[in-house]
Amino acid sequence: MVSARDIEAGMANQEFCLFYQPKYSLRHSGVAGSEALLRWRRADGSMLPPAEFIPVAERAGLLPRLTSHIVPLLFNDMATLHKTPYTPVSFNATASDFRDDRLVRQILGELSASGIAPEQLEVELTEGEAMHSGAQVQENVQYLRDAGLGLAMDDFGTGYSSVDTLSRWPFSTIKIDQGLIGRMLTSEKNAHIVRSAIRLAHELDIDLVAEGVEQEAQYHFLLEAGASKVQGYLISRPLGLHELMAQSQFTGCPVSIAVGTIHMAIMDHIQWRKRLVSFVVRSAMLAPGAPSRQLADHPQLTASLCAIGRWFDSAGPGLAWLADFERAKLVHDELHAVGARAVARVREGAGLAEVTPLIDELQRVSLGLLDILMRLENQALVALYGPKCATH
Ligand code: G
Numbered sequence: 001m002v003s004a005r006d007i008e009a010g011m012a013n014q015e016f017c018l019f020y021q022p023k024y025s026l027r028h029s030g031v032a033g034s035e036a037l038l039r040w041r042r043a044d045g046s047m048l049p050p051a052e053f054i055p056v057a058e059r060a061g062l063l064p065r066l067t068s069h070i071v072p073l074l075f076n077d078m079a080t081l082h083k084t085p086y087t088p089v090s091f092n093a094t095a096s097d098f099r100d101d102r103l104v105r106q107i108l109g110e111l112s113a114s115g116i117a118p119e120q121l122e123v124e125l126t127e128g129e130a131m132h133s134g135a136q137v138q139e140n141v142q143y144l145r146d147a148g149l150g151l152a153m154d155d156f157g158t159g160y161s162s163v164d165t166l167s168r169w170p171f172s173t174i175k176i177d178q179g180l181i182g183r184m185l186t187s188e189k190n191a192h193i194v195r196s197a198i199r200l201a202h203e204l205d206i207d208l209v210a211e212g213v214e215q216e217a218q219y220h221f222l223l224e225a226g227a228s229k230v231q232g233y234l235i236s237r238p239l240g241l242h243e244l245m246a247q248s249q250f251t252g253c254p255v256s257i258a259v260g261t262i263h264m265a266i267m268d269h270i271q272w273r274k275r276l277v278s279f280v281v282r283s284a285m286l287a288p289g290a291p292s293r294q295l296a297d298h299p300q301l302t303a304s305l306c307a308i309g310r311w312f313d314s315a316g317p318g319l320a321w322l323a324d325f326e327r328a329k330l331v332h333d334e335l336h337a338v339g340a341r342a343v344a345r346v347r348e349g350a351g352l353a354e355v356t357p358l359i360d361e362l363q364r365v366s367l368g369l370l371d372i373l374m375r376l377e378n379q380a381l382v383a384l385y386g387p388k389c390a391t392h
């Protein structure tokens, strides 16, 4: 058992260092950032993980000092890591680090001195830490967000009110707790929760990292469910800086085809279509000159700006080789043209009988789009699990 005095001595003797665990993108099959993890290399050669000294530091009120001791180490390492696929780098913080603005000033000072872009750094805070902290903590964290740093909710699923905290704090990433990931293949309930968390992040338009991925079957589950990134022993253990930089490839990663993003596109379309029809029907029932016919209470009408339009752009490079990808784009454009026409007609005062043919037309194009998206999904699944031939 270590004591607070040991920790102080460890800092004086420069015994703390950071290890880095790569995150792996399921979108483009490559490293996409890393998490900095604190390690204590003691004089006797032993290596202590945070669980064995962070609670001691916390009880002794030493955490803010320990964090500010680590920040210069992080920036030192960033000089090596920046412009590699290991950025953005996330680091773990606690609410006590943000009780005053010292850490914020230290980070922003180091950032401007280093010339590193703020987007290359992300703070990880657990939901519990966020929930039990006061306005001052939230203000300081917001300050870093406004400066351009990312903010990840660590261990998502272990607190009591993750969703409430998500709605109140400016999180840009959800990290699903490794416990949920570990159980999702053996418990249906856990599988539903993981899939819903992935969908939640997608709808909030924020990033998602699944933690503690150890098996290929977990990797495939997450790929199909549409997770954007994974982290865990399957990809790599946390590595020291030199070991990390010497690593040329991560062999544990199976081929990935972003099949889960097709599922997301299908769900996005189903929601879009329903919201559009709902707006058109509700508006058509109003008096022809009713001001609320002019409201923008309808889904995105511009094809390139809706969720599917943005998916074509972001997932395009990874999926464009699928036979029906370009055709899906054409049908999607047609869908938006019909949707925009229906909205324009109700704005001009059309009643239900007049817009019904447009709703029917929308239905026809919508089914065409779903048909193509499902074909894409089949093609992607065959490419992923079927006989391996040189399709891409
Ligand atoms: O709470 P947080 O997510 O920051 O914890 C990360 C910890 O989990 C690190 O100490 C890291 O070493 C450990 N870890 C990382 N990947 C895996 C994994 O695949 N399996 C297990 N069991 N632990 C992991």
Ligand code: MN
Pocket: 035, 092, 124, 154
């Ligand atoms: Mn973490």
